[in-house]
Amino acid sequence: MSVDKKNILQERSGSRAPAEELVKLRRENKHLRKSLDLVKQEQIEYLQNVAHQLVSPLNAMKWHIENLTSSRVSVERARKVLRSIYSQATIAVHLAKNFALMSNLEADHSLKAMREPVEEVDLRLLLINLTDDFQPQGWDKGIKIIVHDESFKKKSQVYAIKPLISQVFSNIIENATKYSEADSTINIRRVDHTQTDVVAIEVTNVGIGIHKDDIERIFERGFRSGRAQNKYPAGTGFGLYIAERIIAIHRGEIIASMNAQNDTVFKVTLWTDKLKGKKTK
Amino acid sequence: MKQSTILVIDDEQGFIEPLKDALEFEGHKVLTASTGEEALDALNSNKIDFVTVDIMMPPGDSLETEIHSHETGILLCEEIRDSYPKLDVFCISVVTDKETIQYIQSLGIRFLRKGETSLRTILDMIASSLTGIAYSTDDPRRKHR
Numbered sequence: 193m194s195v196d197k198k199n200i201l202q203e204r205s206g207s208r209a210p211a212e213e214l215v216k217l218r219r220e221n222k223h224l225r226k227s228l229d230l231v232k233q234e235q236i237e238y239l240q241n242v243a244h245q246l247v248s249p250l251n252a253m254k255w256h257i258e259n260l261t262s263s264r265v266s267v268e269r270a271r272k273v274l275r276s277i278y279s280q281a282t283i284a285v286h287l288a289k290n291f292a293l294m295s296n297l298e299a300d301h302s303l304k305a306m307r308e309p310v311e312e313v314d315l316r317l318l319l320i321n322l323t324d325d326f327q328p329q330g331w332d333k334g335i336k337i338i339v340h341d342e343s344f345k346k347k348s349q350v351y352a353i354k355p356l357i358s359q360v361f362s363n364i365i366e367n368a369t370k371y372s373e374a375d376s377t378i379n380i381r382r383v384d385h386t387q388t389d390v391v392a393i394e395v396t397n398v399g400i401g402i403h404k405d406d407i408e409r410i411f412e413r414g415f416r417s418g419r420a421q422n423k424y425p426a427g428t429g430f431g432l433y434i435a436e437r438i439i440a441i442h443r444g445e446i447i448a449s450m451n452a453q454n455d456t457v458f459k460v461t462l463w464t465d466k467l468k469g470k471k472t473k
Numbered sequence: 474m475k476q477s478t479i480l481v482i483d484d485e486q487g488f489i490e491p492l493k494d495a496l497e498f499e500g501h502k503v504l505t506a507s508t509g510e511e512a513l514d515a516l517n518s519n520k521i522d523f524v525t526v527d528i529m530m531p532p533g534d535s536l537e538t539e540i541h542s543h544e545t546g547i548l549l550c551e552e553i554r555d556s557y558p559k560l561d562v563f564c565i566s567v568v569t570d571k572e573t574i575q576y577i578q579s580l581g582i583r584f585l586r587k588g589e590t591s592l593r594t595i596l597d598m599i600a601s602s603l604t605g606i607a608y609s610t611d612d613p614r615r616k617h618r
Contacts, residue, residue, distance in 0.1 A: 247588065248567065258593070264495050265498070423542075
């Protein structure tokens, strides 16, 4: 660039930035463009994964429906097919809700967009409803999901954002159903026997378990253990990340562990007190 | 058409069930395998006429340390080509990676997109493969099915 042109440029921009400054800015600009391209690439891959995960249960439903409409199954078998379609629809709805929550999480890291009103939520009822929803999926592998009613003697209301808390337990129960051994039982119990201002729920299952090195990482966005990936290739690694973020908004606690019997345990603790459950920050 | 034994290798119950229903309706005997290990056992201990195989599948306990779930189906395709060169195989998978699809096709195995290909088309293509009669969408029998 000629000295004249450089001077004109400097005059136009209203500054007297030396040539080195411009070179530096150009370099920074190039670097930022590269980072932006990487982010765009990640977004494309994320959306492809979302599309793939959502399309899968819908395609399974299509095949089932094709068999029903072509009368390829007996009337007796048709009932089972309808149950399978219901199962696949449950998976599709569950995934769609997770992806909607993910976009909220991605769009607003302070979670402001997700602050719906806090209301009184009966966890016992909520867990029974979720169990009814996921049980058909469990039957495919002979898995029984039991909400231990006797453990809910005390009032089990917490103050929470209902659709979000529902998604937390939905993610935990869905995971337990997916990773449980065939013909095993998923147990859901209330376990806060001594504390008075919380409700604590434990979901235990017998399955692939969590390696001690993975316990810390299990709530990371997109994390799936090597064993989980190899045993069950389909999955997003978003469920527990979403659960952890939602519990954080409620100032509650979510802990993953292995108990003495080598069962996988997820413990969720929420406040019964309206003020304690509300994030003030 | 005489009854054929078809081995469906897939780990997703949502797809195994309708494929099995449709194949049984056509009069075939259907065996299923949900891991690489189960598939190899089924191939070794049964007389199989036709195989459908998925790509992403759990390898099974004995193979878990050796292979990754992303390559289970590829390994099975190679094994079938080596040990059972005359056995007809369709790969039915959601995989979109062009290289993988081309590799599978280079082994002489047909690739069909899972879910997006109708069961009707899969049944016709399997029938055509087993009988040697070319598959045609004009076939008047299709209208009655």
